[in-house]
Amino acid sequence: MVQQVLIAQTAINYNSNDSFSLKKVKSLIESGDSKMQAALNELVKAADVALTYRPVSVMEKKNNPPSGDKHDYMSLAPYFWPNPETKDGLPYIRKDGQINPEVNEYKDKEYLPQLCSTLETLGLAYYFTNDKRYASHASKLINVWFLDPSTKMNPNLNFGQAVKGQNDGRGAGLIDTRHLIKVVDAVSFIANSSAWSSSQDLQLKSWFAQFLNWMETSKNGVDELDATNNHGIWYDAQRLSFALYTGNKKAVSAIIESAQKRIAAQMNGDGFFPAELARTTSLHYSLFVVEAFIKVAQLSKNTNVNFWNYTAPNGNSLEKACDVLMPYLLKQKEWTGEQIKPFNFDEANSLFIAVAAKKKCVPCFENIYKNSKYKLLQIIY
Numbered sequence: 001m002v003q004q005v006l007i008a009q010t011a012i013n014y015n016s017n018d019s020f021s022l023k024k025v026k027s028l029i030e031s032g033d034s035k036m037q038a039a040l041n042e043l044v045k046a047a048d049v050a051l052t053y054r055p056v057s058v059m060e061k062k063n064n065p066p067s068g069d070k071h072d073y074m075s076l077a078p079y080f081w082p083n084p085e086t087k088d089g090l091p092y093i094r095k096d097g098q099i100n101p102e103v104n105e106y107k108d109k110e111y112l113p114q115l116c117s118t119l120e121t122l123g124l125a126y127y128f129t130n131d132k133r134y135a136s137h138a139s140k141l142i143n144v145w146f147l148d149p150s151t152k153m154n155p156n157l158n159f160g161q162a163v164k165g166q167n168d169g170r171g172a173g174l175i176d177t178r179h180l181i182k183v184v185d186a187v188s189f190i191a192n193s194s195a196w197s198s199s200q201d202l203q204l205k206s207w208f209a210q211f212l213n214w215m216e217t218s219k220n221g222v223d224e225l226d227a228t229n230n231h232g233i234w235y236d237a238q239r240l241s242f243a244l245y246t247g248n249k250k251a252v253s254a255i256i257e258s259a260q261k262r263i264a265a266q267m268n269g270d271g272f273f274p275a276e277l278a279r280t281t282s283l284h285y286s287l288f289v290v291e292a293f294i295k296v297a298q299l300s301k302n303t304n305v306n307f308w309n310y311t312a313p314n315g316n317s318l319e320k321a322c323d324v325l326m327p328y329l330l331k332q333k334e335w336t337g338e339q340i341k342p343f344n345f346d347e348a349n350s351l352f353i354a355v356a357a358k359k360k361c362v363p364c365f366e367n368i369y370k371n372s373k374y375k376l377l378q379i380i381y
Helices: 003-012 019-030 034-050 101-105 107-129 132-147 171-190 198-217 219-225 230-246 249-266 282-300 318-329 345-359 362-370 372-380
Strands: 074-076 159-162
Touching: 019 034, 019 107, 034 107, 034 132, 074 101, 074 107, 101 107, 107 132, 107 171, 132 171, 132 198, 159 171, 171 198, 171 219, 171 230, 198 219, 198 230, 219 230, 230 249, 230 282, 249 282, 282 318, 282 345, 318 345, 345 362
Parallel strands: 074 159
Antiparallel strands: none
């Protein structure tokens, strides 16, 4: 989706309750700051494109989930392919890092990240402009995917990332729904708009409460809880976002404790994550897991725990993970792990932004500045 949205999102380093930074940026815009206004124009351009994004739903897929209910989300595991040694190609076999184009036939997985990024764009644009068009369109998109009984997604992922010949869905499918964190943020931005009603808000909170309950009680959800790679911490990041949104304070404490245990268990003494180093695109996944821990840290600002400053009893910490990975992302060191496809260094921008904000990392600033797609980053920092 539109890169300019990342400009605003990550530059402000926001989450849905990080109101201080957001208000500060908004006040600068309202005061007539010319650089801020130029940055806002970039966001508005992106939002105007987002206004053309049509409502989508899980009902549009041609494939029927095993339940027979199209309201159930459905996707295929991306790295599994037909077995060349069997007549019917079953069971599918794993080829890590190689995406089977068959996954594109399952539209739920295509639509969900597009929808979430679009909502994020619209939410930010409404927050900074008060232009009701953006809130109205966001409201419409949310209604279709989450609330309308005829089109809404059921709050489960029973059939996420299925492996043909092995299962109808698995816990790993929950990596698909990490994008839902953006929906929670978007709703907070349009909450005071007349386009978003209290009834809608209650319904959406109910949807996320049900989904969170499914995550914590279903077999697939519990399997993902036990994941010892990036899936586990992305599971925690999602749960933390949804628990904060729905006011589930009891769950919040347990989730942060879970994330603290993961930083202790999943990182080695050198600051790397062995489960990610074992992947065929090891630099990508080494960054991906750190991004999930960063998301937990950002969300933890709204709790009594500062995950940014947490150090596990064995010395592991998010700061250490960032420090170890940063030289490779800055191209100061050459990555020697397996990487079967070229690494897109633009992926590192989110980490640059987080570290620049937290540690005043000069090389991080410089990399942000060099990237013309991130004008608002330059302005804010």
